[in-house]
Amino acid sequence: MRRRPRTPPSPLPQRDGVDPVRVRLPPGEGWATVRDHLVARLAAGDGVVDGMFDAGLVVGADGRPVAPDAAYAPGAYVWFHRPLPDEERVPYPVEVVHCDEHIVVADKPHFLATTPRGSHVAETALARLRRDLGIPTLTAAHRLDRMTAGLVLFTVRPEERGRYQCLFRDRRVAKEYEAVAPYDPGLPLPRTVRSRIVKERGVMAAREVAGEPNAVSRVELLEHRDGRGLYRLLPRTGQTHQLRVHMNALGLPVLGDPLYPVVTAPGPAGDFRRPLQLLARALEFTDPVTGRAHRFVSGRELRAWSSYDAWAAR
Secondary structure, three states: OOOOOOOOOOOOOOEOOEOOEEEEOOOOOOOOEHHHHHHHHHOOOHHHHHHHHHOOOOEOOOOOEOOOOOEOOOOOEEEEOOOOOOOOOOOOOOEEEEEOOOEEEEEEOOOOEOOOEOOEOOOEHHHHHHHHHOOOOOEEOOOOOOOOEEEEEEEOOHHHHHHHHHHHHOOOOEEEEEEEEEOOOOOOOOEEEEEEEEOOOOOOOOEEEOOOOOEEEEEEEEEEEOOEEEEEEEEOOOOOOHHHHHHHHOOOOOOOOOOOOOOOOOOOOOOOOOOOOEEEEEEEEEOOOOOOEEEEEOOOOOHHHHOHHHHHHO
8 A cells, every 4th residue: 555655744834823824736737837727716816826936935945935936846845835814813812721742731712712723823722822832842632622711731741742632532532621601500400411403514503403312411509699500511522512502502602602592693703701701710631641540720710700890891
């Protein structure tokens, strides 16, 4: 069996904690030059791509600029940095809970994306930590929703990344969340919720459908007062928006949720009022590299529980 050629290392450094874009030229006869392929692939317009070539921003594996008329060579690689979008800075810090030569555990604030995606690039937990800690090899072992605060595990060494990612794939990480939601005295708790959740591409909200369950969550009530409850949520699986979907299905939508039960229009850029009251409180696992037993706990609080009037007035 023929092995795929090894991907060459990037000749470009990170910029603001963000990796350059790497493009492998696929097989095909539709492009005469590298430029033609990038125009079709990026859908950014001829002028944008031509400007990148004119400025020498598109480079090959040797780090040298690629000429705009360079012949198309299937299997070759090129790299470049896309212009960073204008991003509103999330005015809350990323707290480092633990840092060693293998992993970094960060306590992410609400509104900050975990990794670069879409319009969130430099203003992400990963990019910030790479810059602040000076660890360009840092990578997220899993992802936390932008609207959710709490603990995220990052890996330091590329060669160890897969072992930590397998912890989440194989469900060997005990995850504990907290949420603030309405209190229903008629709803028996604790209980385990099981359902089948699907998340369609291009649709913001996930939904439950008939079929074999693929999402399991345990819901426990910790306290209640003034019509609100503080809940402990223990996901046994990791479907997109799983906890938010299950809480909504119980008639207990998480306070501040812009998607459940109703999708609401996003606020203006820089609107950080009323964050989703969902927090990844704890991560517990056995380190696959060192064998150490870890339990990490977030130091953040859910404002709608500790100071509801202040949260509601924002």
